Amino acid sequence: MSPVVVLARKEAGELVLSPRGIAWLLAMAAALSVFGLLLVGNTELSLLDNAQVVYDMAGIVTALGALLAVVVGNDSIAGERERGSLMALLLTPISRAGLVTGKMGGLVIAWVLMFLIAVPYLWAVGSTGQNLVAAILGVALFGTPVVLSFGLFAMGLAARLGSSRSSLIATLIALLVSGSPVVLGPSLRQSAIGRMFDAINPFSGAVNAFDSVIIDSQPIAAQAGRLGLTIVWLALATWFAYSGVRRLAR
């Protein structure tokens, strides 16, 4: 079996099957449960607001996935370094590129599991069924590159910075800034700076695509530009992680 696959399976096992990993998923499910329960009994919502609720849930799922990715990406290098296992990992017969791929393989599996847990919540709050399938497809299509970008970015930063705490704080701040569209509605981002920020921010790309397909019922195919933005960031983050991990060998 390829060392990359072995590493990915080990990482996924730790993320998904270990008590620590299950606790992650439990925390995520609890957060989505609280959000869903807060909406039950709200008598001020109109039927049109149902799409807004699904849109909010899609944004929260993506934000939680990115948060998981940041912590996991940081831990995959900085955590190994602090536990004293990084040197042993570098001495195994696995290339630096394989190391990044294997670590990310684990994150991909964890994100897939998070996504599968999120689907029943999207169904639960989307009681009118309006654009529910589009919402699920949207999270898969636009959320995945955003989540993986943050995981790779965290990995690249952890490889460059010596301290796990520093890299984690820096990445969390980046996530907070990038993820602000989840909290700030489109009307609050109409200034020139806001529009510029939206044009380059992958999180904005995903959130605006959710807005278009879930609330405005636009076809997913019309969101190619926003998908392109998230994929460009995924490519940049991949390069950032690979080049950072390559430095570890020197």
Added chain:
Amino acid sequence: MRARALAVTAIMACAAASADAAPLAIELSPSSANPNSPRMGDRLSFQSIIRNDGKTPVEGVIAWISLVQIDKGKEQPVDLEDWSAHKAVTIPTLAPGEAIRTDWPMRLIQAGMYRVVISAVSRDGPGLTASPFADFAVRQKPVVESARVVPIAFGLPGLLALLLFWRWRRS
């Protein structure tokens, strides 16, 4: 407050205008198929009959529907696009004695008390003609259904907690 003032002004204008309106007359009645106690998500339909009571043809008739919410403190015009309502019909010529029947369907989006009215003008008519009001109430329906959310909200974390407990016991 502004929306309320606009709505009240619009209703007053319709009532005043209909008094000195031209040969057009409009009747408005709810469809017999409408539910007795409609709730959010139901569909209602209203039928209007626009009739030319004059002795000459009326050219270029435009009729449109207006919907206002009249709950105390929530008085406002309703966005007809949200309610999937037909906004207007045009009738090129209405001969003397001729009547045109029009259906005005809509999907009920939000709970509350509502008033619907059909208005019409013609190309050369002296003023606006308005139908009598038709009032209806829409009952609340939970937008986020507890029957769907509660089992998921408690069930999934419960399952994961059981799994965590099982893994913790094994490790």
